[in-house]
Amino acid sequence: xMTVDSVVSDDRTLIDVDGLEVHFPIKRGIVVDRTVxxxxxxxGVSVRVHRGETYGLVGESGCGKSTLGxxxxxxxxxxxxxxxxxxxxxxxxxxxxxxRMRRRMQMVFQDSLSSLDPRQSVESxxxxxxxxxxxxxxxxxxxxxxxxxxxxxxxxxxxLRKYPHEFSGGQRQRIGIxxxxxxxxxxxxxxxxxxxxxxxxxxQVLNLLTDxxxxxxxxYLVIAHDLAVVRHIADRIGVMYLxxxxxxxxxxxxxxEPLHPYTRALLSxxxxxxxxxxxxxxxxxxxxxxxxxAEPPTGCRFHTRCxxxxxxxxxxxxxxLREVAPGHRVACHYAEDIRDGLIGP
Amino acid sequence: xxxxxxxxxxxxxxxxGEPTVTAVDGISFDVQPGRTVGLVGESGCGKSVTSxxxMGLLPRRGTEVSGSVLxxxxxxxxxxxxxxxxxxGRDLGMVFQDPLSSLNPVVPIGLQVAEVIERHxxxxxxxxxxxxxxxxxxxxxxxxxxxxxxxxxxxxxxMRQRALIAMALACRPRLLxxxxxxxxxxxxxxxxxxxxxxTLVADTGTALIMITHDLGVVAGMxxxxxxxYAGRVVERAERHxxxxxxxxxxxxxxxxSVPRLDSSGEQRLxxxxxxxADNIPWEQGCAFCPRCSNALQLxxxxxxxxxxxxxxxLLRCHNPVxxxxxxxxxxx
Amino acid sequence: MLPSTQRKQRIDxxxxxxPGPDAGVSxxxxxxxxxxxxxxxxxxxxxxxxxxxxxLSSPLLAQHDPALRLLxxxxxxxQNEIPPPQPGFPLGGDQYGRPFLSRLLLGSQQTLxxxxxxxVIGLGGGLTLGILAGAFGGWVDTLVMRVVDVMLSVPSLxxxxxxxxxxxxxxxxxxxxxxxxVQVPIFGRLLRGSMLAQRASDHVLAARALGVKERSVVFRHxxxxxxxxxxxxxxxxxxVAIIDAAAxxxxxxxxxxxxxxxxxxxxxxxxxxxxxxxxxxxxxAGCIILVALGFTLVGESLRDALDxxxxx
Numbered sequence: 001x002m003t004v005d006s007v008v009s010d011d012r013t014l015i016d017v018d019g020l021e022v023h024f025p026i027k028r029g030i031v032v033d034r035t036v037x038x039x040x041x042x043x044g045v046s047v048r049v050h051r052g053e054t055y056g057l058v059g060e061s062g063c064g065k066s067t068l069g070x071x072x073x074x075x076x077x078x079x080x081x082x083x084x085x086x087x088x089x090x091x092x093x094x095x096x097x098x099x100r101m102r103r104r105m106q107m108v109f110q111d112s113l114s115s116l117d118p119r120q121s122v123e124s125x126x127x128x129x130x131x132x133x134x135x136x137x138x139x140x141x142x143x144x145x146x147x148x149x150x151x152x153x154x155x156x157x158x159x160l161r162k163y164p165h166e167f168s169g170g171q172r173q174r175i176g177i178x179x180x181x182x183x184x185x186x187x188x189x190x191x192x193x194x195x196x197x198x199x200x201x202x203x204q205v206l207n208l209l210t211d212x213x214x215x216x217x218x219x220y221l222v223i224a225h226d227l228a229v230v231r232h233i234a235d236r237i238g239v240m241y242l243x244x245x246x247x248x249x250x251x252x253x254x255x256x257e258p259l260h261p262y263t264r265a266l267l268s269x270x271x272x273x274x275x276x277x278x279x280x281x282x283x284x285x286x287x288x289x290x291x292x293x294a295e296p297p298t299g300c301r302f303h304t305r306c307x308x309x310x311x312x313x314x315x316x317x318x319x320x321l322r323e324v325a326p327g328h329r330v331a332c333h334y335a336e337d338i339r340d341g342l343i344g345p
Numbered sequence: 346x347x348x349x350x351x352x353x354x355x356x357x358x359x360x361x362g363e364p365t366v367t368a369v370d371g372i373s374f375d376v377q378p379g380r381t382v383g384l385v386g387e388s389g390c391g392k393s394v395t396s397x398x399x400m401g402l403l404p405r406r407g408t409e410v411s412g413s414v415l416x417x418x419x420x421x422x423x424x425x426x427x428x429x430x431x432x433x434g435r436d437l438g439m440v441f442q443d444p445l446s447s448l449n450p451v452v453p454i455g456l457q458v459a460e461v462i463e464r465h466x467x468x469x470x471x472x473x474x475x476x477x478x479x480x481x482x483x484x485x486x487x488x489x490x491x492x493x494x495x496x497x498x499x500x501x502x503x504m505r506q507r508a509l510i511a512m513a514l515a516c517r518p519r520l521l522x523x524x525x526x527x528x529x530x531x532x533x534x535x536x537x538x539x540x541x542x543x544t545l546v547a548d549t550g551t552a553l554i555m556i557t558h559d560l561g562v563v564a565g566m567x568x569x570x571x572x573x574y575a576g577r578v579v580e581r582a583e584r585h586x587x588x589x590x591x592x593x594x595x596x597x598x599x600x601x602s603v604p605r606l607d608s609s610g611e612q613r614l615x616x617x618x619x620x621x622a623d624n625i626p627w628e629q630g631c632a633f634c635p636r637c638s639n640a641l642q643l644x645x646x647x648x649x650x651x652x653x654x655x656x657x658x659l660l661r662c663h664n665p666v667x668x669x670x671x672x673x674x675x676x677x
Numbered sequence: 678m679l680p681s682t683q684r685k686q687r688i689d690x691x692x693x694x695x696p697g698p699d700a701g702v703s704x705x706x707x708x709x710x711x712x713x714x715x716x717x718x719x720x721x722x723x724x725x726x727x728x729x730x731x732x733l734s735s736p737l738l739a740q741h742d743p744a745l746r747l748l749x750x751x752x753x754x755x756q757n758e759i760p761p762p763q764p765g766f767p768l769g770g771d772q773y774g775r776p777f778l779s780r781l782l783l784g785s786q787q788t789l790x791x792x793x794x795x796x797v798i799g800l801g802g803g804l805t806l807g808i809l810a811g812a813f814g815g816w817v818d819t820l821v822m823r824v825v826d827v828m829l830s831v832p833s834l835x836x837x838x839x840x841x842x843x844x845x846x847x848x849x850x851x852x853x854x855x856x857x858x859v860q861v862p863i864f865g866r867l868l869r870g871s872m873l874a875q876r877a878s879d880h881v882l883a884a885r886a887l888g889v890k891e892r893s894v895v896f897r898h899x900x901x902x903x904x905x906x907x908x909x910x911x912x913x914x915x916x917v918a919i920i921d922a923a924a925x926x927x928x929x930x931x932x933x934x935x936x937x938x939x940x941x942x943x944x945x946x947x948x949x950x951x952x953x954x955x956x957x958x959x960x961x962a963g964c965i966i967l968v969a970l971g972f973t974l975v976g977e978s979l980r981d982a983l984d985x986x987x988x989x
Contacts, residue, residue, distance in 0.1 A: 060533065060534075102887065103888055107882075114878060115880050115882070117883075118880075119901055128884070133888055163702060168622050169620075199387060199602050202602065227532070228605055252609055266532060270561065270606045272606055273600060275564045275584045278564045286536075289501040290531075
């Protein structure tokens, strides 16, 4: 089933991204700006998110995961490619139709303080979305709706009259989630939803996200740098490196059998809170730093740091994302050879 | 004798027109030469303030520091500004969370490292520069000759942290304090930096105080772990024992809250309820009790005292997790 | 009782002892709370309050018509004599024998009026430019900002003097206009900068993601949050406007009509008597400095109060 699914878009697909590119021009100039180059933030990503699933997007800073998330919501203008959301190509949409479409897809931000307007009370924050989409049917209905939202995210009714700065980080994140849910969306893109929170509060918010998904039948795209968080919450995971998707598979399968050298290195680098495991953990230490997304390496983007790099092909030919096992896609020329131990690091 | 003995360290901040805030509330711990001691806790637990107090880096105005910090028998808190500055380069080194703001943006990296060597070891500039080059090489900065002349903004985050470690190690300090050294870094870079720290500590016999919120980092690096909550140590144990059987409900709660890479998402996390805003003052009882799943009537009425359990563990709790073990109560 | 129920009770108790459920304090309200306790603000506000009160009540306080040369008989050009303080005239008269205290009192009206009007007009112009540039971006932004840059490249007083000199007949209104135009680029640039910062902020992105209409995003989210620095600047501008207006009068570009007194003009006309009669310059100059200080103090304390880092 998975095999068919990943080739053909069907009813289960909520969002179908094909060949998405987001390039930011680098401008220089004194009087008139000249474009001197591009930052290839997202460079050819094809991804499909099914209804009701949680798709996790992981990668390190600068890999383009946040830009991809914003482009999906058309908060960034894609340079090329299509984003088909439930049958409509968002990349083509503009103005009022796009604005109306926004009701169906919402975003939860990393920094809960800066993403809430400090001048708005919680009530005004929550009502704003309802009003923008004509969902405020009278005073009483709105009041009921607000109470529903607050209780769904676990905040007291008294929160309505307060302002964002009066809440703790975890509570503010709940407000951000309530705002996203107010317009009854299908898709919620959560960009690092827990990375700014303390460990104990992180777990509260992760559990809340899971509960809300069950309650409202939401589809999530969770973007995070923390692999443990993503593994915990996501059904399927896509790993990004320098603007491209390098591996995509189910959450458990990614952990059990990472095929791309970058995924392997990434997984091996995560410390586990268990001394026994830590003492045995074999790390694949990557040499060097992430290359600049303004000057991505030729061929495979990862070849400059890859311990399994092979001569010729890796630095000249960019590997396609190909299916090596049902539902498991990898962008590496030598994925099978590395798996089978034919090539050593 | 311990290299560093922190005894009843308290730090409170007084701001005009506002109530005094006690950030550190009587912390005691020892650091033996060559050992790595972890201070773990969430934001506001006092772990960073503790390190700044040890280093003498807290602003003198509006800050009340009490207790003692004995470094080889000398109380660092009693030293003059000049003497502590001398100590900072020579005996104590520190690595901060944000390497960009800890480096001088207008002085080349090499010169910054060399200046530390010059100042504290009296080595002439030329020799200091060549030592700086060696240091950069040793902390794994590729092409050190070129990097010597570069400025902090030209380096990546990982390279900056390496440069900062090089500076901290320039005078072969006997104690290194690393305050969230990898929090601002990506996970693959974090692995590089932690590896570097572990190697350096093993090679030079430097004692390390590792301050972090990441239980994973602690599990891999620290010999002994202090768990901090609301400015006090609530549990201390050797790492294997701490992780195998956490006794304080806060420690246990933290471990149950963290999603683990090696466990599937099917298991629901068990978060600690509430947030630090719910704490009660230590004078009234256990600060953690409003959030504690093990709380008794007693917890809101009496402050739990430090107890030493049989296995060399320190505990501050009326009703610890797990089976009751014989407890010897230390006087107040 | 089970421990868990005890715990819940404990939490409830704590919740009750904490800040009340209606504690909702908006940003402006909390800024005001901090402001009220700030001695710098209190001093500044008292100075301004005193002068505003003075300006409002000056028609009652002034015993004489400021235009009448009541003490003309005591003025002697040849001997450089000016009427000294005497019963009914506590500060004596000016070089034309007009009642000096009455002129000083009534002068507060004109001076404050010039400052407020110039700042309001300057603010209005600056807001328009700033909103245009900050909300639209692109070539509108480039165009507006180049004009602003050109205006800013000329020293402000020089610009005010040039504008003042353009008018054939100098009146109080031309002074206001000259001082106001100088303020426009300052406000424009400031607002544009903070609008752009808002445009890139997460909460504006969030509003956009929510599907809020673009106009609402600009006027309900970007503008109100961008106004903080502009509010601070406008109190500081009031001080600058008073000094600029005084400078224009001093340079002879003020209102030609001396029957309506204004401090800057009084200071200007006192310049020939500095050596023999310094009191003619001392009183208006002192008043100008004091009012300007009042506005500056309020501006500085407002800046601190609105700084989000100081919240709580």
